[in-house]
Amino acid sequence: MRSKKRTIAKAATYAVLLIISFICLVPFYWMIRSSLMDMSQIFTMPPVWIPNPIKFSNYKEALTMLPFAKYFSNTLIVVILSVSGTVITSSLCAYSFSRINWKGRDKVFGILLTAMMIPFAVTLIPTFIGWQKLGFVNTYVPLVLPAWFGGGVFNVFLLRQFFKTIPKELDEAAIMDGAGHFTIYSKIILPLSKPSLIVVGLFSFMGSWNDFLGPLVYLNDGDKFTLSLGLMQFQGMYTAQWQYMMAAASVVVIPTVVIFFMGQKYFIEGISMTGMKG
Structure with a gap:
């Protein structure tokens, strides 16, 4: 029982850390994806998460x-x-x-x-x-x-x-x-x-x-x-x-x-x- 509780607690800790990491990384990813887009794609709704086409020329x-x-x-x-x-x-x-x-x-x-x-x-x-x-x-x-x-x-x-x-x-x-x-x-x-x-x-x-x-x-x-x-x-x-x-x-x-x-x-x-x- 004690080992099972430890496993659940560890899994919950990792899950919380993953969620926090995702929240922290989203603005960074948003900056990178916006740098590879046309101006018309950046603020479209719903958001476009993957640039198409990818514009390295920016x-x-x-x-x-x-x-x-x-x-x-x-x-x-x-x-x-x-x-x-x-x-x-x-x-x-x-x-x-x-x-x-x-x-x-x-x-x-x-x-x-x-x-x-x-x-x-x-x-x-x-x-x-x-x-x-x-x-x-x-x-x-x-x-x-x-x-x-x-x-x-x-x-x-x-x-x-x-x-x-x-x-x-x-x-x-x-x-x-x-x-x-x-x-x-x-x-x-x-x-x-x-x-x-x-x-x-x-x-x-x-x-x-x-x-x-x-x-x-x-x-x-x-x-x-x-x-x-x-x-x-x-x-x-x-x-x-x-x-x-x-x-x-x-x-x-x-x-x-x-x-x-x-x-x-x-x-x-x-x-x-x-x-x-x-």
Whole structure:
């Protein structure tokens, strides 16, 4: 009886998860199918779920209406610099907070955590004024440089929690062999922290790729626009042409979906292991 109840409960859980997954995937499928249709088919009732004929030419026309290749290369520059800076500096900070004993370490870390409670909008204006005084408005510096100074409090917290799950006996053995902190960090901690580093990289990638407010505030030159700003510009110019709008939106969204599915194994593993030790 108990085994039968477990089977029924598991089946019910899977059924609910399938329904929720279907609800979440419908808007994504609707975007893809609309990008492959004629304008006349998109809003017909009852809805047409499978495009007929399939028009891949919508993507070619949408991507040539505006310089999306330029927007893609601009976005790639910002993403690569931001992700690399975030992973490197947040892991260095996390190592300091988790593996090195120094006076006031936990108090400083507690103060840093309070920064997570400050909304981004509160610091937006003074931050913009600061970058303007330095002459970095209309450059990628405000979008990239902060990633190289700590990588974000949340990422430091995530990596610190993971690093604390690694036995300190490994550090002690390395020190006895003459290793310093940088050697321990690069040769022991980082190789054992691959899942958590990938999680931080995924978060950073998705944040940089989808960032709209940052480029909107700091970039004025159309040649420096990222994909998010390019999509906004496309929406303003071609609002009535939904098949092209959906094609452009698909090009912006699909890379994040692909990257997430490629790294989801490490994502789940990194998140689940982070809270194993306080």
